[in-house]
Amino acid sequence: MPDLYSRRSFIAGVLTAGMLSTAAGYLFTRRTPVTLTLVTGADSTGARDLLINLWNRFHPDVTIEVVEVNSSTADQYDKFVSTKADIYNLDIIHIPRFSARGRIAPIDRPEGLTLLAPVQRASQVGDGSAQLWAVPFNTDVGMLFRRIRDKTVADPEPALDQVIAATGELAGPLAGQLASEASTTDEAFVINVLEQALAQDSRILDDKGVVSTSLGQWQDALAPLKEAMLGKRIVAVSGEENTNDAFQDRTLRYMRNWPVWYPRIDREERAKPDTAAVRIGRLPIGILGGQSLAVAGDTAHREEAEAVIQFLTGMPAQKLLATYGFAPTGQEAYNDAEVKAAMPHLEKVRSAVEGAHPRPMNEGYADFSRVVRQHTYDYLRRPDAELTETFVEQIQEALK
Template identity: 30%
Template structure:
């Protein structure tokens, strides 16, 4: 662990809040009271409960695992009003949630103690002084506990040599496929995804599927999320990294060239070429792509781990399985951080310790999230809290319209299949790459999505021109211009 920032460094971090208003694309400004004077300092408020946790919507549904974990914390702290916790879920997509959190923390319009941040937002919130560095481990036990976090997952909490959060739930791109549809097309088991599968292997299977006389007219080889939102950024970075193209270094400095960007764009165009990807992918998000997969309109699917739990509501156990994504896969997920001006900092950090404990991470994994601790995958972790385990339901914001019909709830896959999934997920997380680390991530992803979506939508894509234009804009973005 890295030491906490103290003294002048902390004051410098606070001073950057004003600068953060200029650097972030939010509608809410850094304002004081209605008459232009500064509002009350939250540090002067009494450190009374509840501890307020702000988070995006839980993909495990209403009353999902995050809310259940908060309720378990409250049960364990019954009779202590100042230590009770409350979960506030923010509506909208990731970009909207980011804007809401930035606006609230900069203006002081909402007093959050803990924020559940997308891993790509850590540099921005840290640079603006909106979250506090986590304290250094004081005992060997605490240090060992931190080492249980998967190395690449824990690295998402770092910025400028300090850890600003704890990993809560993680994510990584996976390749789902339909064994029943592959069998129907005459593709033998030996030609199905393995740990060493490549995109060329996938293309070969897609070609065979296209030649099958039994293939429905609306069935494509694979689908993914190419709508103009963060899913497109994830798919693009995976293509770039698979082609050996890194957009920025770990300090947020731009390092690509127009020639390298063209190489990455060409890789993405190969993956999404006509006859390979489902055309509807260009307007698909996670829910839409999962619906197409479950309905048999795509045989392969690039999706996140929670899709594995969602499949239980959509398909029979022998109709789906999962393996690692060919090439590189990007990390996703959220980290828990304490807001810089929380008057309940100590209680907030204690709550984060609870929410990221082995027992809590086991609950998250059981509910369909990817856990952040290695012990969950090697079966040495403590089991899920009994009260939470009893309340958990099958995971997923699964599109009910895609259900395959029949009465009752489809059966889960067997223990052997679930163990294989856990091994696959662990291996993928241990080799995943990050999206660019930069305080200007919001501007970066907006520019990337705009150029890439326009390129994919045209009938005659010119990757050279797109790369030149993208290079010029990204140079400005990473320089903060």
Template identity: 55%
Template structure:
């Protein structure tokens, strides 16, 4: 296999990007060799994997073995517990449980990080300057739109308007076929509910337990599905495929998919480009890096995390489609010119809502998915049992 880059050119690129400074001092002072294990979900872009390679090139005495664990968002906690690791790359919804169970230890961020407010809130340790995990990349739901003529005024509808004004021209992750697609389904339904009633889920993660409020918030989505005015798919990959093969106008997806989708769609003669815009209140996602409480090399693991989450690393990840966690990437002039859609991602982040902040979020998600699946597709009405099941996860 042809080597994609030489060691010399690779390090030259790192130097140009300003990333080397994040680890140079550590490289010079390290004496004893150690091996770190980083447990993470899969990275289809290769961007996070390349950052690990950068660290290993710069720190041959403290190499990271990236162990990609096959798990869904729902079962990540149990799956990661079976994986011996020094660093966990946690979905933000699992940070509270790992912290409460003593599975991770706090870490203090360095001064150069200027995290977006919502990103900070999801990972910090309340009442201190410490974090339970440092944000690696963030994520937020975005509305994709196909542009066929750049000379025509760009219409930027919101999610509610798409349901009403573009029958059959929208696709989202509005079906689920099991644990691997349940979480995408939950997030998409929450976003549609928020498009109708932003008080259904508050900015602090407090969710409504009003049955009437929920019926009104998800009623338009149920009607659109029944009348076949929306295309429904299970998971991000099938959603993207339907958007591309059917030349649909609109799609809900994560920003990570944008670079590849835009490149592919520009090859069609009737598509000028694909653009993305903020949902009224998208759901924030993302992953954060935490030091395992059982690690025998916590100091080394912390250094690696500082490197992987640095402002320079965030700019690198942005080029692979990841939504940056820090303000630096959004205000960098060169990066903004190269990736103008970062402006829309920042707008989306500023209005985003977290999923309900519950220690038993996994149970909440399962109840929510089960009730909503029966409501949207089996014709069962939402009853007080829906509210009781959700409230039960608080106890």
């Protein structure tokens, strides 16, 4: 469908032009120019750099310098705080640790932005508070990609448990991030395990991020995944791009990945003679992800940092980010007629985000993630391995 992708490019261009006037609306008059340091991980899409360049073009007295820190989820806190910053771009799970240790300061939500409920809950200072610890730059949630070979055949959207059960016409195989080669891919493995567990038992992790400490629940929830892994019904790979490669190179039917990959995967797969389309659907309950921008607690330029964050996360920016494949954080972007026409799959993404559960929003999350990784990795691969009481005891210890 070349028209769809031409439309996306056109909308992106129109939004970029519109952002120029938005950037110009933040006026600063300073005798001494200041450069704000934004500490962040990498962005392969180019969307973030585009927004920053737009800001810098209109604000020669208040410019943004990006410092990319190569970090995994496990070591992001230590690496970020060892780098002098005015603004942090945080993975959602790091907000509690940064706020508990006074590393970030509360900030007002951008005007005209109505955050999706799970996104707001994960960011706000407290129940009912109008302030946020960090303003969401984008949100994210795992999605189920599926290959369509014949559009004339009925295409019922499958549930994740049907995909891995190898029963009926909706059976897999499924490519997912259920392997890990290093600390950089450990968190993807943990997220995939949690999503598979939630597909069997929604009580494993509730919508506030409270995790079950019932060993029996965990055993029942992960038993189907273990059976599918041992039965070779899952193609377990490490990392998002390796999952894309497995899905495409082996022409697999299903893949679990993030929605930011959808435009590229869909465009490339449509060129194959045996693929009519790639579609995405929601998981029963996905894991909430995303990045958020926070003001460093010790910055000497709080007013300027807040203005930058308001610009980078406001509604015009959200619409622009959507054209690059990101999941917007605000209701208004999903309701925008032009965005809906250019990216019709976003309605599925919105449904998935609204039904997503956060990981435990706890300062001890890194220890929790390590416990899940250590206890479930071998369990899923060895027929004789079992989950024991030590597993749930260590979860309780990590999150106490």
